[in-house]
Amino acid sequence: MAEQKTKKKIIPNKNPMPAQDPLERARNFNEVALGYDEETVVAEAQRCLQCKNEPCRQGCPVEVDIPAFIKLVAERDFDGAIKKIKEKNALPAVCGRVCPQENQCEKYCTLAKKYEAVGIGRIERFCADRELQKGVTLPEVAPPTGKKVAVVGSGPAGLTCASDLAKLGHDVTVYEALHVAGGVLMYGIPEFRLPKAVVQAEVENLKKLGVKIEVNSVVGKFTTVDELMENEGYDAIFIGTGAGLPYFMKIPGENACGVYSANEFLTRTNLMKAYQFPDWDTPIKIGKKVAVLGGGNVAMDGARTALRLGAEESWIVYRRSHEELPARKEEVEHAEEEGVKFAFLTSPVEILSNEEGWVTGMKCIKYELGEPDASGRRRPVPIEGSEYIMDVDTVVVAIGQGPNPLVPRTTKGLELTSRGNIVADPETGATSKPGVFAGGDVVTGAATVILAMGAGRTAAKSIHAYLTSK
Amino acid sequence: MKKNEGGEWRDVFKILEKQVFSPIIKLFVIDAPKVAKSCQAGQFIILRIHEEGERIPLTIADFDREKGTVTIVFQEVGKTTKQLGAMEAGDYIKDFVGPLGEPTHIENVGNVVCVGGGVGVAPVHPIARAFKEAGNHVIGIMGARNKELMFWEDHMRAACSELLVTTDDGSYVRKGFVTDVLKEVIESKGKENIPLVIAIGPQPMMRAVCNMTKEYGIKTIVSLNALMVDGTGMCGCCRVSVGNETKFVCVDGPDFDGHQVDWAELSRRQVYFKAEEQKALEHHECKCGCGGGK
Ligand SMILES: Cc1cc2nc3c(=O)[nH]c(=O)nc-3n(C[C@H](O)[C@H](O)[C@H](O)COP(=O)(O)OP(=O)(O)OC[C@H]3O[C@@H](n4cnc5c(N)ncnc54)[C@H](O)[C@@H]3O)c2cc1C
Numbered sequence: 159m160a161e162q163k164t165k166k167k168i169i170p171n172k173n174p175m176p177a178q179d180p181l182e183r184a185r186n187f188n189e190v191a192l193g194y195d196e197e198t199v200v201a202e203a204q205r206c207l208q209c210k211n212e213p214c215r216q217g218c219p220v221e222v223d224i225p226a227f228i229k230l231v232a233e234r235d236f237d238g239a240i241k242k243i244k245e246k247n248a249l250p251a252v253c254g255r256v257c258p259q260e261n262q263c264e265k266y267c268t269l270a271k272k273y274e275a276v277g278i279g280r281i282e283r284f285c286a287d288r289e290l291q292k293g294v295t296l297p298e299v300a301p302p303t304g305k306k307v308a309v310v311g312s313g314p315a316g317l318t319c320a321s322d323l324a325k326l327g328h329d330v331t332v333y334e335a336l337h338v339a340g341g342v343l344m345y346g347i348p349e350f351r352l353p354k355a356v357v358q359a360e361v362e363n364l365k366k367l368g369v370k371i372e373v374n375s376v377v378g379k380f381t382t383v384d385e386l387m388e389n390e391g392y393d394a395i396f397i398g399t400g401a402g403l404p405y406f407m408k409i410p411g412e413n414a415c416g417v418y419s420a421n422e423f424l425t426r427t428n429l430m431k432a433y434q435f436p437d438w439d440t441p442i443k444i445g446k447k448v449a450v451l452g453g454g455n456v457a458m459d460g461a462r463t464a465l466r467l468g469a470e471e472s473w474i475v476y477r478r479s480h481e482e483l484p485a486r487k488e489e490v491e492h493a494e495e496e497g498v499k500f501a502f503l504t505s506p507v508e509i510l511s512n513e514e515g516w517v518t519g520m521k522c523i524k525y526e527l528g529e530p531d532a533s534g535r536r537r538p539v540p541i542e543g544s545e546y547i548m549d550v551d552t553v554v555v556a557i558g559q560g561p562n563p564l565v566p567r568t569t570k571g572l573e574l575t576s577r578g579n580i581v582a583d584p585e586t587g588a589t590s591k592p593g594v595f596a597g598g599d600v601v602t603g604a605a606t607v608i609l610a611m612g613a614g615r616t617a618a619k620s621i622h623a624y625l626t627s628k
Numbered sequence: 629m630k631k632n633e634g635g636e637w638r639d640v641f642k643i644l645e646k647q648v649f650s651p652i653i654k655l656f657v658i659d660a661p662k663v664a665k666s667c668q669a670g671q672f673i674i675l676r677i678h679e680e681g682e683r684i685p686l687t688i689a690d691f692d693r694e695k696g697t698v699t700i701v702f703q704e705v706g707k708t709t710k711q712l713g714a715m716e717a718g719d720y721i722k723d724f725v726g727p728l729g730e731p732t733h734i735e736n737v738g739n740v741v742c743v744g745g746g747v748g749v750a751p752v753h754p755i756a757r758a759f760k761e762a763g764n765h766v767i768g769i770m771g772a773r774n775k776e777l778m779f780w781e782d783h784m785r786a787a788c789s790e791l792l793v794t795t796d797d798g799s800y801v802r803k804g805f806v807t808d809v810l811k812e813v814i815e816s817k818g819k820e821n822i823p824l825v826i827a828i829g830p831q832p833m834m835r836a837v838c839n840m841t842k843e844y845g846i847k848t849i850v851s852l853n854a855l856m857v858d859g860t861g862m863c864g865c866c867r868v869s870v871g872n873e874t875k876f877v878c879v880d881g882p883d884f885d886g887h888q889v890d891w892a893e894l895s896r897r898q899v900y901f902k903a904e905e906q907k908a909l910e911h912h913e914c915k916c917g918c919g920g921g922k
């Protein structure tokens with residue numbers, strides 16, 4: 159096709175994402191970002207310069223062919239666009255919503271040098287949502303190979319690995335500890351950011367490919383990885399058990415009533431739907447003033463959830479400054495718009511409680527930024543004598559998660575890091591144990607949805623090679 | 629067993645048998661082959677009755693590996709256990725996951741006293757049996773508030789080498805708390821002859837047993853019932869302080885050295901959701917026809 163010679167007119171700004179009004183949405187659990195309509199998505203796609211060197215694509219961990227699918231959208235070939243996306247990305251409705259685009263694809267967009275990047279994630283989301291609404295055309299499934307693969311954990315890593323292997327004709331069973339599949343997408347990321355119906359639609363598609371999903375199945379308990387291989391006849395195993403073990407601060411008072419890990423706070427709310435209590439049975443209790451410790455996506459989700467559960471004040475308490483917040487930019491902006499408050503350069507040293515054991519306050523110390531540390535970020539240093547009491551009655555600890563030890567502990571010959579993560583070859587997902595592969599947060603530590611998916615896909619490729627060479 | 633639920637085949641958990649021990653204590657035998665295959669004494673399950681239900685932990689009171697069944701015994705104390713109690717043989721429980729927690733550490737130590745208070749008789753039963761099978765002389769002590777709440781005396785007699793029974797009000801066998809009986813046993817056998825006590829029951833009972841055995845210097849293992857959500861170590865809701873370290877009851881326990889447990893903290897956390905639980909019960913009784921309020 160002949161390239162256009164004339165220089166394309168640049169439209170500097172992204173088409174705004176329609177969203178619920180901040181003050182209204184801060185009190186409900188409906189999705190915040192409403193999604194582009196057809197006219198807007200085409201207009202947004204037309205902003206793309208179709209750069210020949212495809213810089214945006216290098217920013218995408220799974221290398222979605224961004225210019226190609228955007229071109230199809232600009233031409234209103236939405237069916238073609240979603241097909242193109244799905245060549246590389248198995249869960250576009252999820253990624254379009256939760257990828258940290260500003261650090262990935264959109265960061266490298268040519269337009270971003272001077273103007274606003276093309277809204278790649280938003281376009282991706284539109285295509286995926288449209289397909290989900292229309293009903294997904296299933297990809298072709300290769301004839302059965304007679305090989306059995308077990309996938310442990312149904313987060314994005316496990317779902318992607320299962321989907322790729324099923325398409326290659328393998329007999330795949332996913333074992334999931336909880337009563338629903340989806341991992342963090344179901345229990346962690348809130349409904350208002352990622353509707354659970356979207357996740358379940360993706361899970362349904364997976365089942366249509368012939369993947370069996372066994373919920374209520376904790377590997378390491380009802381069976382072990384070794385037993386799956388030796389007694390159940392699995393030819394290979396993929397471990398994608400995530401980083402679900404919550405870290406605490408290890409400060410006095412942390413077991414007081416009113417202190418939650420972010421996982422508990424979000425699981426009660428999202429997975430168990432405590433926001434619909436008492437129609438749903440699981441309770442949650444929050445006070446008037448909530449402090450969320452940490453600065454990542456998990457912390458933002460905690461703080462925004464607290465508002466929706468009725469908190470009068472919701473604070474992010476973070477050791478560093480605004481600049482260092484590791485959360486997605488859009489989440490920080492949304493949190494600010496909704497009225498979440500920020501205490502930067504602050505860290506708790508003790509949680510205070512009354513006689514019944516309920517939180518009455520939090521003793522904090524102020525920090526200042528010192529020399530850059532190994533990560534290149536300026537290291538926060540405590541200011542002596544700066545302790546003060548923050549008036550809060552609920553505390554949510556969102557300072558990170560480690561790998562759940564149930565599978566590593568019960569699997570023979572699996573090499574682990576000092577933090578308990580599984581050691582796997584980043585090129586293949588192979589672990590130290592033959593036939594056992596791993597990927598996602600259980601290998602990398604808490605990371606992102608798209609990286610977990612990428613790892614699931616990589617492992618699927620090498621599992622396929624392993625099975626067909628045997 | 630797998631059942632078609634909205635076009636999807638998934639495991640469902642049929643209640644094969646129901647026994648009513650008292651108006652508030654009931655036993656179910658559940659079809660749960662996956663759990664039955666690998667469970668051991670001291671482990672528990674988590675169940676969810678229906679889609680809107682909460683996840684509650686219950687100890688495995690018995691199991692039959694061949695039939696693929698698991699037995700649970702529960703006391704109706706709130707919304708979910710009342711709703712469970714209203715179910716009948718033939719009904720299905722939506723979710724049933726296990727075995728969870730670490731099995732009780734079983735070894736041959738000579739004499740072991742297994743104390744079960746109230747509904748705690750059910751969880752202590754497979755533990756007593758396992759200790760006896762490991763060659764121990766097992767002295768069982770079971771107690772209840774009154775005769776009506778007493779169950780499984782026959783099971784316990786079979787599981788233990790000798791069994792002592794008591795009721796708080798004296799309506800059956802004798803009057804006294806399990807701690808009274810335990811004290812008599814220790815005094816008569818000599819504390820040096822009793823290396824291990826296992827105590828399962830309501831928290832005040834376990835605490836009282838521990839206070840007493842601490843004085844005698846007898847190692848005592850208790851099974852803690854902290855609040856739980858997932859039961860896999862993911863939420864931290866079940867944390868307790870044991871020997872000044874924070875532990876997760878669902879994965880590190882439920883068994884712990886009772887002399888190391890911070891009981892005061894545990895009992896404060898136990899009533900975390902008291903107000904909500906009350907509300908849930910009221911909501912339940914006004915809406916549902918299962919007669920939960922009886
Ligand atoms: C609150 C929150 C918000 C986040 N927001 C974002 C975001 O906006 N953008 C982004 O890119 N990333 C975000 N992340 C990170 C992202 O969700 C994770 O990196 C990603 O989900 C990791 O995927 P995974 O498949 O490795 O594991 P997970 O999603 O953690 O899934 C692991 C699954 O394995 C199951 N499992 C564990 N042990 C066993 C066992 N023994 N047997 C059977 N099953 C087991 C678990 O129950 C779980 O379902 C967020 C994370 C959290 C917690």
Ligand SMILES: Cc1cc2nc3c(=O)[nH]c(=O)nc-3n(C[C@H](O)[C@H](O)[C@H](O)COP(=O)(O)OP(=O)(O)OC[C@H]3O[C@@H](n4cnc5c(N)ncnc54)[C@H](O)[C@@H]3O)c2cc1C
Nearest residue numbers: 684685686687701702703706707708709853854855856905
């Ligand atoms: C490891 C373990 C094993 C247990 N085994 C048994 C058993 O074999 N038989 C039995 O009768 N009971 C057992 N329990 C207690 C049982 O889980 C509670 O009685 C039940 O959850 C009460 O639910 P409810 O809705 O009926 O009552 P609610 O009114 O909601 O609660 C009553 C009380 O039960 C406790 N409780 C409530 N929710 C939970 C929860 N999610 N997790 C743990 N405790 C909770 C609290 O102390 C609460 O105050 C066990 C608990 C644990 C942790």
Ligand code: SF4
Nearest residue numbers: 218253257262263279
């Ligand atoms: S998958 Fe994520 S990084 Fe890749 S194009 Fe889509 S939004 Fe961008």
Ligand code: SF4
Nearest residue numbers: 206207209214267268
């Ligand atoms: S870098 Fe930006 S403008 Fe260029 S092709 Fe990619 S999305 Fe389009």
Ligand code: FES
Nearest residue numbers: 859861863864878
């Ligand atoms: S119940 Fe969630 S960690 Fe124990």
Ligand SMILES: [Mg+2]
Nearest residue numbers: 706707708905
């Ligand atoms: Mg309840």
